[in-house]
Amino acid sequence: MTDWDVKDLEYWDEKIREKVEEFGLSCYPQEFEICDHVGMLGYMAYSGMPSHYPHWSYGKSYEKLKTMYDYGVSGLPYEMVINSNPALAYLMRDNSLCLQVLTVAHVYGHNDFFKNNFTFKSTRAELTLNLFKIHAGRIRGYLEDPSIGVDKVEPILDAAHAVAIQCRRNLAIKKLSPEEERRQVLAAAQPTLDPFQSVHKRQVYTSPDLHKVPLSPEEDLLLFIRDYNLYLSEWEKDLLTIVHERERYFIPQIETKIMNEGWASYWHREIMNSLRLPQDLQLEFLVRHNQVVRPFPNGLNPYHLGLKIWDDIKRRHDEPTLEEVEKYGKPTKTGRQALFEAREIDRDVSFLRRFLTEELMREMDMFQYEPKGAELVISKVSDKNDWREIKETLLKNIGMGTIPVIKIEDADYNHTRTLYLKHDHEGRDLKLDYAERTLEFLWKLWRYEVILETTVNGKKALLSYSDKGFSTKPLK
Amino acid sequence: MPTTATIFRPYSSSDSLRSDRSAGDRQRHRKKVRESIRENIADMIAEESIIGKDKDKIIKVPIRGVKEYRFIYGENAPGVGQGDGNSQPGQVIGKSQGEGRGQGQDKAGNQPGVDYYETDVTLEELIEIMFEDLELPDMERKILREVMSERIAKPHGTRKVGIRAWLKKRNTMLMHIRGNVASLFSRLKNAGYPEQASQEELDVFCKEADEDIRRLLEQFYVHDKDIPGMFRLRRAIHKNEQRYRYMEPDIRPESNAVVFLIMDTSGSMDTMKKYLARSFFFLLYQFVCTKYQNVKVVFIAYHTEAKEVTEEEFFHKGESGGTFISSGQNKALEIIQDRYHPTLWNLYAFLCSDGDNFESDNPATVKATQELCKVCNLVGYGEIKPLGSRYYESSMLNILRRIEADNYKQILIERKEDIWPSFKAFLAKERPK
Numbered sequence: 001m002t003d004w005d006v007k008d009l010e011y012w013d014e015k016i017r018e019k020v021e022e023f024g025l026s027c028y029p030q031e032f033e034i035c036d037h038v039g040m041l042g043y044m045a046y047s048g049m050p051s052h053y054p055h056w057s058y059g060k061s062y063e064k065l066k067t068m069y070d071y072g073v074s075g076l077p078y079e080m081v082i083n084s085n086p087a088l089a090y091l092m093r094d095n096s097l098c099l100q101v102l103t104v105a106h107v108y109g110h111n112d113f114f115k116n117n118f119t120f121k122s123t124r125a126e127l128t129l130n131l132f133k134i135h136a137g138r139i140r141g142y143l144e145d146p147s148i149g150v151d152k153v154e155p156i157l158d159a160a161h162a163v164a165i166q167c168r169r170n171l172a173i174k175k176l177s178p179e180e181e182r183r184q185v186l187a188a189a190q191p192t193l194d195p196f197q198s199v200h201k202r203q204v205y206t207s208p209d210l211h212k213v214p215l216s217p218e219e220d221l222l223l224f225i226r227d228y229n230l231y232l233s234e235w236e237k238d239l240l241t242i243v244h245e246r247e248r249y250f251i252p253q254i255e256t257k258i259m260n261e262g263w264a265s266y267w268h269r270e271i272m273n274s275l276r277l278p279q280d281l282q283l284e285f286l287v288r289h290n291q292v293v294r295p296f297p298n299g300l301n302p303y304h305l306g307l308k309i310w311d312d313i314k315r316r317h318d319e320p321t322l323e324e325v326e327k328y329g330k331p332t333k334t335g336r337q338a339l340f341e342a343r344e345i346d347r348d349v350s351f352l353r354r355f356l357t358e359e360l361m362r363e364m365d366m367f368q369y370e371p372k373g374a375e376l377v378i379s380k381v382s383d384k385n386d387w388r389e390i391k392e393t394l395l396k397n398i399g400m401g402t403i404p405v406i407k408i409e410d411a412d413y414n415h416t417r418t419l420y421l422k423h424d425h426e427g428r429d430l431k432l433d434y435a436e437r438t439l440e441f442l443w444k445l446w447r448y449e450v451i452l453e454t455t456v457n458g459k460k461a462l463l464s465y466s467d468k469g470f471s472t473k474p475l476k
Numbered sequence: 477m478p479t480t481a482t483i484f485r486p487y488s489s490s491d492s493l494r495s496d497r498s499a500g501d502r503q504r505h506r507k508k509v510r511e512s513i514r515e516n517i518a519d520m521i522a523e524e525s526i527i528g529k530d531k532d533k534i535i536k537v538p539i540r541g542v543k544e545y546r547f548i549y550g551e552n553a554p555g556v557g558q559g560d561g562n563s564q565p566g567q568v569i570g571k572s573q574g575e576g577r578g579q580g581q582d583k584a585g586n587q588p589g590v591d592y593y594e595t596d597v598t599l600e601e602l603i604e605i606m607f608e609d610l611e612l613p614d615m616e617r618k619i620l621r622e623v624m625s626e627r628i629a630k631p632h633g634t635r636k637v638g639i640r641a642w643l644k645k646r647n648t649m650l651m652h653i654r655g656n657v658a659s660l661f662s663r664l665k666n667a668g669y670p671e672q673a674s675q676e677e678l679d680v681f682c683k684e685a686d687e688d689i690r691r692l693l694e695q696f697y698v699h700d701k702d703i704p705g706m707f708r709l710r711r712a713i714h715k716n717e718q719r720y721r722y723m724e725p726d727i728r729p730e731s732n733a734v735v736f737l738i739m740d741t742s743g744s745m746d747t748m749k750k751y752l753a754r755s756f757f758f759l760l761y762q763f764v765c766t767k768y769q770n771v772k773v774v775f776i777a778y779h780t781e782a783k784e785v786t787e788e789e790f791f792h793k794g795e796s797g798g799t800f801i802s803s804g805q806n807k808a809l810e811i812i813q814d815r816y817h818p819t820l821w822n823l824y825a826f827l828c829s830d831g832d833n834f835e836s837d838n839p840a841t842v843k844a845t846q847e848l849c850k851v852c853n854l855v856g857y858g859e860i861k862p863l864g865s866r867y868y869e870s871s872m873l874n875i876l877r878r879i880e881a882d883n884y885k886q887i888l889i890e891r892k893e894d895i896w897p898s899f900k901a902f903l904a905k906e907r908p909k
Contacts, residue, residue: 009484013484031483054497059506060505300558305558365561367557370554379554381564402549428549
């Protein structure tokens with residue numbers, strides 16, 4: 001059935017790990033689990049977690065994946081890696097030896113990235129698996145509790161899932177305690193030092209409203225509701241915490257998709273090429289590798305884009321062309337230094353901003369498309385005038401840039417306990433029917449009216465959901 | 477050399493079984509899909525595509541309830557893609573709104589995909605879902621109107637004669653063992669008769685033996701298959717021991733119903749009105765079908781006079797001229813008298829018209845409706861008035877309202893969204909107080 005057994009994997013794993021050491025990657029201990037396609041579909045539906053709390057949406061996702069797989073619309077990934085310590089990866093039982101070796105090498109690339117990239121510092125890798133298991137256990141407890149049960153748990157989970165992603169994006173920035181926040185607001189209200197005090201009119205000090213909740217706009221919607229909705233019972237608060245933590249765990253992966261896949265692809269290629277594979281494996285490897293990192297016509301393949309940029313960083317530092325030396329000066333770092341530095345301190349947005357050059361964009365023939373009627377039409381191509389704009393559009397569409405920024409401005413708007421939210425509009429409108437239903441979920445969690453300030457077709461508007469239902473009105 | 481060893485956990489099929497942990501969540505999801513279908517039935521009924529299709533037809537049902545809502549950006553925002561090296565502004569790369577927009581491809585980052593979701597149900601399932609929460613007392617079968625009908629037989633004991641295929645081996649063997657045949661056989665053996673005998677020997681035996689033994693000899697010496705002309709002493713199964721399956725025709729009461737669909741086909745019934753009537757009839761017919769095993773439909777089209785027509789003619793043939801509603805009803809009464817006696821059949825009569833009637837016919841209509849009420853389980857009148865037309869056209873609703881029979885109901889349908897709610901009201905109105 002398969003042309004390998006666990007012994008082969010161990011043999012190659014040892015060789016790969018020698019190379020990993022040699023290349024200077026630093027990994028968590030690694031565990032592999034071999035599973036069949038059913039197991040893989042199951043892991044995919046539950047974001048790879050060996051234990052995860054139950055919710056119908058994962059059943060839906062399983063059915064969708066299975067249908068797509070059964071009808072050959074999409075295949076299965078060769079691997080799945082979980083950011084944990086030890087890192088856990090799944091290998092497909094039915095893959096060939098070459099694919100397994102490639103996958104093992106690829107997994108070490110991810111493993112190194114998880115361990116060293118700054119965005120993952122806030123996830124506590126050694127606790128990951130246990131945390132998910134404990135969460136699942138607690139939720140199962142609520143489901144089985146005769147006084148709670150699935151009919152009460154599910155609506156809360158539904159609502160929490162709807163807004164869970166509305167949370168702080170950059171977890172490396174410390175969240176201020178209420179005391180620190182108060183101090184910051186007071187400091188901000190102080191008049192600035194004016195060197196021409198004697199000739200200027202005296203600045204008037206207006207004391208900030210310290211009773212306002214929240215003091216500064218709050219991005220963590222679920223946590224805020226958990227802390228300020230007094231009507232929630234303990235188990236409801238716990239559900240909100242669990243859903244929030246789950247989402248928080250996945251944000252670094254959303255934020256570094258391109259870098260991470262590019263990095264793993266870069267290193268699996270380096271490792272495989274240095275292994276001196278037998279010829280048949282080497283040939284199969286070349287085919288598989290090119291399948292993985294090929295560009296998608298009219299789309300963007302994160303593997304392709306990431307690998308391209310990593311390669312370019314290395315080349316520009318090790319063997320820059322004359323024009324590049326003229327344009328950017330002589331490189332101060334070696335290619336390897338530059339690679340490892342970027343792998344540690346960047347996330348997709350900063351990574352692309354720093355390293356996606358005009359030349360690279362042109363080489364990859366990147367374009368911007370816009371909907372025109374029922375069709376998507378290319379509006380700009382990466383030429384001298386437009387490449388910057390295309391790059392900006394791309395930066396908006398990766399990582400957490402695909403999620404609208406919505407912050408809580410006031411939890412007692414008009415002194416009616418109305419929750420006032422504001423959408424930081426930067427050119428893209430919200431999808432209104434989705435916004436309506438999501439507001440309804442927020443209202444269910446907050447239990448008082450919820451208002452969202454946003455911009456629709458260039459006009460400011462208030463969307464509100466209360467016990468009377470959904471309504472919109474323009475904002476003067 | 478690295479110090480800690482990598483762990484490879486080999487595949488085990490028990491793990492694979494365990495990993496079907498999504499079963500519970502899948503079931504929960506399916507339940508939600510079903511709920512969602514039920515909530516959206518009104519919209520689906522309004523979709524023309526469903527009406528009049530056969531039962532195995534698979535319908536795509538858009539599911540709204542199981543979408544997962546988030547704050548997401550609308551579709552008018554630009555995106556970035558990668559071309560083959562020759563991209564030019566103005567080139568069309570796909571269709572907007574979900575499909576084609578990088579389908580199956582991971583667009584930059586994790587753009588939340590368009591969560592459009594469809595599921596397949598058969599029409600039969602849909603009807604089942606539709607009616608499962610409609611429990612209606614006056615649609616219950618009446619014992620009196622159950623008809624004795626002959627169905628294919630059910631097994632009923634055994635017989636000694638029958639066809640080979642129906643031989644009951646077990647019973648036959650039982651009879652064989654139980655009967656005195658065995659002891660008779662040993663009697664022969666004990667008497668010293670040989671295993672094999674020719675015809676002549678057998679004749680000698682028969683001559684010598686007395687009456688009892690002779691009968692046994694005839695019974696137990698059978699033709700030897702291998703040696704022609706020889707007989708062999710065999711403990712054969714006698715004809716009397718053979719048992720065959722016996723099927724008895726089963727006569728049991730079966731519920732029968734006739735649905736009279738009576739429609740105005742006069743000039744004033746335009747396509748829209750006919751479509752509304754058709755939808756309404758469709759629901760009624762499906763509903764009656766869920767309650768009875770045997771449902772017959774009679775289509776009656778009328779203008780100034782009525783005639784029985786085929787389904788095709790009923791819905792598609794336009795007629796012209798004035799309207800006598802009573803003509804349709806009288807035709808139904810006539811057919812009832814001819815073919816469907818009320819003691820044998822559950823009768824349902826549904827009439828759809830746009831309310832246009834010659835005034836001189838009104839008393840006759842009331843009278844005919846009352847007649848129908850006497851013989852039918854349920855008489856319904858649906859008046860179809862596309863929105864706005866009610867005010868200047870005449871209406872039968874006021875006239876027929878005076879009928880006091882319990883089993884008479886009337887509704888007004890103004891637009892297609894009304895069909896499901898009014899249908900529900902139509903059947904639910906007379907729940908026991």
